[in-house]
Amino acid sequence: MNDNSTTVADLKRLMASFVAEREWQKFHDPKNLAASIAIETAELMEHFQWLRSDELEAAKHEAATMQAIGEEVADIACYLLSFANTMGIDLASAIEEKVKKNEIKYPVERYRGRSR
């Protein structure tokens, strides 16, 4: 699988199978899944916990760090996909809609290079 040839639906099916095979639907309720995304995100944050902004580039060049970071990112994505499965959310359309909303909220002329 790779990002160019994999649809969001492919990934949702992968997660749905993993969960169904273990009969884990009862654990994957929206409250538990939101908490699980938070737990995995904290593990991702740990990699940058004490680094200053100017020390962040280095991580990209450390193979072991990048492998660990890739796994945390996958954990977050897996729970997010399961959340979308459980709640019947179409991620691509939710993302497209939100980006359109943000394009209006953050007009380019006013926000170029500025966060507020």
Next chain:
Amino acid sequence: MNDNSTTVADLKRLMASFVAEREWQKFHDPKNLAASIAIETAELMEHFQWLRSDELEAAKHEAATMQAIGEEVADIACYLLSFANTMGIDLASAIEEKVKKNEIKYPVERYRGRSR
């Protein structure tokens, strides 16, 4: 856009354009993005903050709640996509690899219906 016809790469490009048009790459470093995923996840958690496990089903049938939840999910996904862009991570292959690892870590026979 919908999950059946949208690839992960399509979504990554959408986010990359949004960020580049605003020259926000300098804000979207991995430490800030991990924190941003955590911040948006907390907003998702708020919808279930005081609900008992047996009260969670109701949310699915409230249109306004589902709209708000869909937006929080999109926010999390957007920052996750931007994180993958910044760090050069192929999400589909990271997810596939992690699911394979978890299939070994959590064998069906031992974990059917059990979280530990």
Next chain:
Amino acid sequence: MNDNSTTVADLKRLMASFVAEREWQKFHDPKNLAASIAIETAELMEHFQWLRSDELEAAKHEAATMQAIGEEVADIACYLLSFANTMGIDLASAIEEKVKKNEIKYPVERYRGRSR
């Protein structure tokens, strides 16, 4: 030390010494400390990740779980105390002020037994 005889200032001094002895003030900036509170809170959440509301009582009677939970709570408190030290916040007065505000925001008659 115990809660009856220990002031918040005592705990702040304990943390300030620990940090100063290691010359860790440079790491303990408000952004890193807020993230650190989040990271430790996620470790606390992990203990309840897959439990239903009606399964939570059991934890109180498991000595090993309670020891682990006590340590996570201490980690959160340590970073919160260090945050207050770094930012010059008087915790007791901030808490008293916030509780007064919440007493007005959540009047007893309207919120008795109700979260909203």
Next chain:
Amino acid sequence: MNDNSTTVADLKRLMASFVAEREWQKFHDPKNLAASIAIETAELMEHFQWLRSDELEAAKHEAATMQAIGEEVADIACYLLSFANTMGIDLASAIEEKVKKNEIKYPVERYRGRSR
């Protein structure tokens, strides 16, 4: 109330009264409280979301920001105190014990000025 003259037990009693008056004990189970600490911590993180390490000092000199930050810190502390109440945890002794453990884990000679 101020940190010099307020014990942890004083603050725990303040929170216990606030919760009991509203009959909110049923909401304040350990899972909900851990999630609530995470939610409030995310609101604290938002104040530093896009700031570089070298931009953090400024916040201390903005009265409105410091007021808002003080309130987020109080929210985190309130839920942490309620968690300790619910689970019967003596915070001062848990903190003292954890700091002693960390003094052994992070010996001064090896960790002076270093996070790892």
